[in-house]
Amino acid sequence: MVDEVLLEEPGPTVAFIQQFSPDSWHGPVLYILAVLLFTLVLRVASVILNVAQSRYFTLIAKRITFRIRQN
Secondary structure, eight states, X not given: OIIIIISOOOOHHHHHHHXXXXXXXXXXXXXXHHHHHHHHHHHHHHHHHHHHHHHHHHHXXXXXXXXXXXX
């Protein structure tokens, strides 16, 4: 990000963001906010998937424990 934004040497990230924004918005603030937003979305998705994984693991463990006790 430093090379692409602060040193004004556009790379693939800047080119990708420019495809989805008007020309008047192009600047360092847009690029940094876009990457920050993408990072936050990935973090939220990670938390949601971790909660789902924990829930499924707990349910499976309870079923296995119940079956063992039943037998």
